[in-house]
Amino acid sequence: MKTLSTKIRESYSHVPLLGWLFGALVAVILEHFLGDMLADTIGLPKIPVLFGFVIILKKPLLIPSAAAYVSLTYVLPIGVIARMSGSLVNKISSKLFNLSIVITVLVHLALLYAILHLWSDISAYRVLMLKLTLIAIILTLSLNVVNGYMGEFSCSHPGFMALGAYAASTFTVVLFVNDKLFGPAILPAALGPFMFPIALIIGGVTAALGALAIAVPSFRTRGDYLAIISLAFMFIIKSLIENLEVVGGPRGLSSQPDLANLPTVFLWTVGCIWIVNNFVTSTIGKALNAVRDDEMAANCMTVNTKRTKILAFLFAAFWAGVAGGLFAHVLRYVNPGTFSLQKLAEVLAMVYFGGLNSVYGSIVGAVSLSLLGEALRPLEILKWIFIPLLLILVMIYRPTGLIAFKELNVRNLVKPKQTE
Amino acid sequence: MVFFFQNLVNALQWGSFYALIALGYSMVYGILMLFNFAHGDIFMVGAYIGFGVATGLATLASMGAIALPNWLILVLTIIISMFLTSFVGMIVERLGYRPLREAPRASAAITGLMIGIILETGNLALLGARRVRFPSLIESVTYDLGGVFVTNKKIMIVGVSLTLMLALHQFVRRTKYGMAMRAMAFDTVVVPLMGVPINTIAAMTFAIGSALAAAAGILFGVAYPVLDPYMGIVFGWKAFVAAILGGRGSILGATLAGFLLGFIEIFVPMVFPSTLRDFIAYSIILIILTFRPHGFFGEPYSAKLRL
Numbered sequence: 130m131k132t133l134s135t136k137i138r139e140s141y142s143h144v145p146l147l148g149w150l151f152g153a154l155v156a157v158i159l160e161h162f163l164g165d166m167l168a169d170t171i172g173l174p175k176i177p178v179l180f181g182f183v184i185i186l187k188k189p190l191l192i193p194s195a196a197a198y199v200s201l202t203y204v205l206p207i208g209v210i211a212r213m214s215g216s217l218v219n220k221i222s223s224k225l226f227n228l229s230i231v232i233t234v235l236v237h238l239a240l241l242y243a244i245l246h247l248w249s250d251i252s253a254y255r256v257l258m259l260k261l262t263l264i265a266i267i268l269t270l271s272l273n274v275v276n277g278y279m280g281e282f283s284c285s286h287p288g289f290m291a292l293g294a295y296a297a298s299t300f301t302v303v304l305f306v307n308d309k310l311f312g313p314a315i316l317p318a319a320l321g322p323f324m325f326p327i328a329l330i331i332g333g334v335t336a337a338l339g340a341l342a343i344a345v346p347s348f349r350t351r352g353d354y355l356a357i358i359s360l361a362f363m364f365i366i367k368s369l370i371e372n373l374e375v376v377g378g379p380r381g382l383s384s385q386p387d388l389a390n391l392p393t394v395f396l397w398t399v400g401c402i403w404i405v406n407n408f409v410t411s412t413i414g415k416a417l418n419a420v421r422d423d424e425m426a427a428n429c430m431t432v433n434t435k436r437t438k439i440l441a442f443l444f445a446a447f448w449a450g451v452a453g454g455l456f457a458h459v460l461r462y463v464n465p466g467t468f469s470l471q472k473l474a475e476v477l478a479m480v481y482f483g484g485l486n487s488v489y490g491s492i493v494g495a496v497s498l499s500l501l502g503e504a505l506r507p508l509e510i511l512k513w514i515f516i517p518l519l520l521i522l523v524m525i526y527r528p529t530g531l532i533a534f535k536e537l538n539v540r541n542l543v544k545p546k547q548t549e
Numbered sequence: 550m551v552f553f554f555q556n557l558v559n560a561l562q563w564g565s566f567y568a569l570i571a572l573g574y575s576m577v578y579g580i581l582m583l584f585n586f587a588h589g590d591i592f593m594v595g596a597y598i599g600f601g602v603a604t605g606l607a608t609l610a611s612m613g614a615i616a617l618p619n620w621l622i623l624v625l626t627i628i629i630s631m632f633l634t635s636f637v638g639m640i641v642e643r644l645g646y647r648p649l650r651e652a653p654r655a656s657a658a659i660t661g662l663m664i665g666i667i668l669e670t671g672n673l674a675l676l677g678a679r680r681v682r683f684p685s686l687i688e689s690v691t692y693d694l695g696g697v698f699v700t701n702k703k704i705m706i707v708g709v710s711l712t713l714m715l716a717l718h719q720f721v722r723r724t725k726y727g728m729a730m731r732a733m734a735f736d737t738v739v740v741p742l743m744g745v746p747i748n749t750i751a752a753m754t755f756a757i758g759s760a761l762a763a764a765a766g767i768l769f770g771v772a773y774p775v776l777d778p779y780m781g782i783v784f785g786w787k788a789f790v791a792a793i794l795g796g797r798g799s800i801l802g803a804t805l806a807g808f809l810l811g812f813i814e815i816f817v818p819m820v821f822p823s824t825l826r827d828f829i830a831y832s833i834i835l836i837i838l839t840f841r842p843h844g845f846f847g848e849p850y851s852a853k854l855r856l
Contacts, residue, residue, distance in 0.1 A: 282584075282655050346835075346838070346842075353793070354838070357793040358835060360789075360790060361834050362831075362835070364786075365827070368827035372824050470782060478659065481656060485655075510673055511670075513667075517663035517666045517670075518667065520660075521645060521663050524659055524663075525648045525660075528651075528652030529653060
């Protein structure tokens with residue numbers, strides 16, 4: 130006797146990733162055009178913004194309607210399309226796969242972007258949440274390089290983020306905005322989108338330079354030294370920015386140009402995942418793992434441990450800076466208080482929830498905790514009891530996180546699944 | 550000069566809070582090699598327990614149910630709250646840290662962080678967002694020592710802190726349990742094989758650390774009688790830095806570093822704008838750690854560190 134779940138799993142085993150993406154695309158197209166009508170018919174005030182979670186917690190009476198809505202718009206179309214189109218999509222998928230891996234990946238990404246774009250098009254709230262989630266992915270990945278792959282405990286990520294945010298914002302505000310702090314714009318606003326990558330890279334490089342200040346003294350010895358130095362560094366950066374009247378001091382810096390639109394954030398996130406994944410699977414990444422497992426042995430095996438550690442740390446700081454730059458341009462306002470202990474707890478939670486030493490894990494951790502944080506919002510302060518409890522349970526039963534030590538293999542992910 | 554001594558007195562008081570909290574961090578870190586990030590919030594819980602006990606005793610005394618002078622109420626409050634808060638510490642150890650003893654140490658640190666958040670939020674949910682006033686049990690009397698004003702509260706705070714630190718020092722140096730703790734700090738693998746019960750010692754470490762944090766919380770409440778659920782965060786993280794600065798597991802080191810932090814924080818605003826306080830304090834710590842990576846009295850690690 131087969132159980133229902135194995136039956137379902139078997140009947141979907143031949144569906145490649147492309148099939149799921151097609152299904153999701155159809156689902157979001159349906160929601161985009163028929164969502165309002167459907168919500169109205171079922172008795173919901175408007176389209177549930179977050180798969181009905183918020184509605185369920187706010188008005189328990191609407192649970193059946195929300196469940197019906199979610200199953201009608203998401204579960205049913207995705208399930209049916211993925212199942213039905215299985216053989217056809219497999220053919221397309223294998224054609225693409227034989228053509229070139231680059232094109233295959235690009236097609237998948239284009240589909241993914243289309244899905245996210247259509248999904249978030251429904252409300253401004255979804256767009257904002259999506260952007261912040263994507264930024265959280267960058268941040269989590271970069272912290273995982275230090276805490277997971279290198280096995281140190283770094284607490285300075287909010288500091289790097291602050292450096293990146295302020296450097297990038299200063300750059301764009303000076304160039305493109307008539308600001309009372311920095312004077313009139315130097316360049317026409319039309320150039321903004323082209324200069325934005327430069328701004329982000331400046332942010333990342335600033336953060337990396339800051340990281341150098343920690344890395345040089347702290348990698349002389351092993352141990353928990355980095356934890357303290359980086360913590361002190363985070364406080365120093367926050368205090369420094371609070372005292373810099375040029376960038377607004379404790380009042381914060383606002384009026385960043387609206388450059389971080391969804392495609393930009395998406396592209397940077399994808400780029401980050403790609404580069405970090407290549408970094409950790411490269412020789413340097415393997416050297417980093419060797420340093421974590423046994424520094425002395427790694428040293429004997431000709432790994433230049435000090436250089437490897439500093440390089441990885443700067444690399445992580447760079448991405449944290451980029452994330453900070455994006456963050457500042459998404460919210461279009463930053464103040465030093467944002468980059469404090471709360472942010473630190475958030476990022477650490479995402480890394481350790483998702484899983485150490487794993488690109489998959491970081492993505493899962495960032496997405497699930499961001500979603501959870503938003504979905505549990507109606508619980509108000511009780512949210513801050515549920516999420517920590519969940520994390521403690523994860524730590525107790527899976528001490529290294531949900532999906533730890535798993536490599537992201539793109540080729541396996543996109544390849545067609547033929548059953549015959 | 551008078552100005553200097555006046556600030557010295559204030560710095561001694563401010564440093565005693567840091568030193569008392571730092572001791573708890575330092576003991577747990579020295580013996581179990583864990584960052585107990587929940588410790589700052591245990592300080593907060595201790596202050597609130599102290600508030601509850603003090604209010605209860607003061608009400609009883611005013612109703613005439615017990616005839617106690619106010620200073621005795623304060624002493625009783627400190628003792629009862631230290632006792633009660635030590636159980637909070639043991640519960641935190643039992644639920645949050647013991648299941649993770651074989652796990653990567655960083656995971657345990659995350660658990661501590663999360664327990665801290667739960668304690669803050671739990672307090673907020675139970676008592677609401679309003680701040681509470683710690684009952685003023687002793688009248689403030691000011692003594693004029695050649696221009697330097699010293700209140701009896703300050704003397705009491707510094708005196709109680711130093712007494713507790715000395716008591717802890719004697720406990721760790723002179724008793725069998727203290728010896729077990731020192732042995733555990735030296736080697737966590739072999740010492741349990743020699744028949745030292747690691748669970749008892751771990752629970753005891755947390756209990757003592759939490760009791761000291763509770764004492765710090767009550768003394769803080771005496772000096773600055775407004776308590777809020779998030780008061781432990783900043784204090785906790787600063788004391789954590791002080792504990793590491795003192796050196797792994799060193800009681801003297803943690804005490805000195807706590808006082809040093811207090812001195813820096815009081816004396817920096819004398820010379821520089823007060824907004825630069827954190828910046829200068831942490832820069833000094835960073836410089837010290839650059840030249841003494843293991844802190845004041847720390848030794849290089851004897852056993853190999855796990856992740």
